[in-house]
Amino acid sequence: MKLWKKLALGSVVALSAISLTACGKSSNSNESKSSDKQLTLWVDTARVSWYKGVVKDFEKEHPNIKVKVTQNPNGSANAKTDVGKDPSKAADVFGVPNDQLGQMADSGYINPLSPSDTKEIKKNSVPEAYKGAEWKGKLYAYPYAEQAQTVYYDKSKLSPEDVKSWKTMTSKGVVATDFTNAYVMWPVMFSAGTKLFGDSGEEVKGSTFDSQNGVNAMKWYAEQKNNKGVMQTSNALNQLKKGHAQAILDGPWNAANIKKILGKNLGVAPYPTIELGGKTAQMEAFLGIECFAVNSHTSNAKNAAILAKYLSNKENQLIVHKNAGEIPVNKAAQNTTEVKNDPVAKAVIQMAQPGYSVLQPKLPQMSIFWNDSAPLISGAYDGKIKPSQYKTKLAKLQKSISKKE
Numbered sequence: 001m002k003l004w005k006k007l008a009l010g011s012v013v014a015l016s017a018i019s020l021t022a023c024g025k026s027s028n029s030n031e032s033k034s035s036d037k038q039l040t041l042w043v044d045t046a047r048v049s050w051y052k053g054v055v056k057d058f059e060k061e062h063p064n065i066k067v068k069v070t071q072n073p074n075g076s077a078n079a080k081t082d083v084g085k086d087p088s089k090a091a092d093v094f095g096v097p098n099d100q101l102g103q104m105a106d107s108g109y110i111n112p113l114s115p116s117d118t119k120e121i122k123k124n125s126v127p128e129a130y131k132g133a134e135w136k137g138k139l140y141a142y143p144y145a146e147q148a149q150t151v152y153y154d155k156s157k158l159s160p161e162d163v164k165s166w167k168t169m170t171s172k173g174v175v176a177t178d179f180t181n182a183y184v185m186w187p188v189m190f191s192a193g194t195k196l197f198g199d200s201g202e203e204v205k206g207s208t209f210d211s212q213n214g215v216n217a218m219k220w221y222a223e224q225k226n227n228k229g230v231m232q233t234s235n236a237l238n239q240l241k242k243g244h245a246q247a248i249l250d251g252p253w254n255a256a257n258i259k260k261i262l263g264k265n266l267g268v269a270p271y272p273t274i275e276l277g278g279k280t281a282q283m284e285a286f287l288g289i290e291c292f293a294v295n296s297h298t299s300n301a302k303n304a305a306i307l308a309k310y311l312s313n314k315e316n317q318l319i320v321h322k323n324a325g326e327i328p329v330n331k332a333a334q335n336t337t338e339v340k341n342d343p344v345a346k347a348v349i350q351m352a353q354p355g356y357s358v359l360q361p362k363l364p365q366m367s368i369f370w371n372d373s374a375p376l377i378s379g380a381y382d383g384k385i386k387p388s389q390y391k392t393k394l395a396k397l398q399k400s401i402s403k404k405e
């Protein structure tokens with residue numbers, strides 16, 4: 001699960017003028033022949049071991065480029081914070097979720113990709129991946145995976161038909177989830193018909209949850225407190241393991257653990273429908289795009305871009321899928337047998353479609369949103385925020401995220 005915090009600092013190194021061809025063998029004329037500085041790659045701790053294998057293959061193809069793989073100090077979810085502490089000492093290439101790209105770009109931590117790489121990514125990636133890495137009309141990172149939560153359930157307790165409706169699912173079993181987590185629960189607001197930073201996710205004054213639709217979502221949160229089929233927990237995985245819950249809302253990052261728990265009874269499905277304001281709506285999720293970005297302070301932008309492009313190619317997206325369960329965004333990778341036969345990938349790919357999820361906005365104001373929206377949701381759920389206060393609280397949050405940074 002990814003909840004992102006934001007910081008700021010600035011710098012510039014022109015990368016947009018660099019034109020790179022597809023990563024090839026050592027004859028690649030775009031490589032810098034200078035090997036006086038080893039590139040550094042930041043990845044999440046659990047991925048360091050197998051990314052070393054990926055890098056080893058990369059160095060065989062590009063003998064002029066040496067790479068050191070190390071863990072991101074505080075995980076890719078905190079890339080902006082870690083890079084912002086001192087960009088000149090941060091990794092040349094690092095993993096980063098798409099919702100941080102806006103502030104990182106505005107702060108000068110990253111530069112736009114070359115026109116050739118931009119064109120290639122647009123051609124080979126699913127549309128939501130390209131959009132996720134785009135900021136103010138330019139591409140700022142190399143997308144390699146998409147994330148959206150789905151329903152994981154025990155097939156011995158619930159049927160595929162049961163999990164199509166929140167009402168049915170929670171009447172026949174228990175769903176464990178977290179109403180203190182805005183990443184998990186805010187998208188009910190989208191199901192209710194509200195917007196976060198407009199249709200594009202980049203309109204500072206485009207939010208519309210200070211409305212009756214927003215109030216309807218708050219009422220839904222409150223109703224779940226008395227729903228016997230809903231369990232509030234910060235560790236849904238553990239509740240599933242103990243058998244206290246028959247379904248959970250989780251992402252592909254936990255798929256391997258869930259498979260171990262449920263074994264042959266593993267069921268995966270897109271989100272169900274829910275009842276809001278007297279109407280049936282599709283329950284939605286946040287869609288996140290995982291990317292590799294190039295530090296604008298790198299002393300070797302050419303080689304860093306070649307590395308980032310290599311790490312996000314079709315073959316390596318499939319390696320990430322195999323080792324970490326992430327869902328590729330490369331069109332050809334999604335069409336491989338291994339991905340098409342993966343029930344988790346199938347559910348996530350469906351959740352990535354319009355009407356099932358909303359791309360995480362990239363505005364710097366998201367830092368305020370993450371901090372202030374969670375107490376609003378949990379307050380409605382546990383009754384600390386009364387119905388008469390819903391509109392006022394929603395208006396306060398909307399105002400706080402509608403200010404220019």
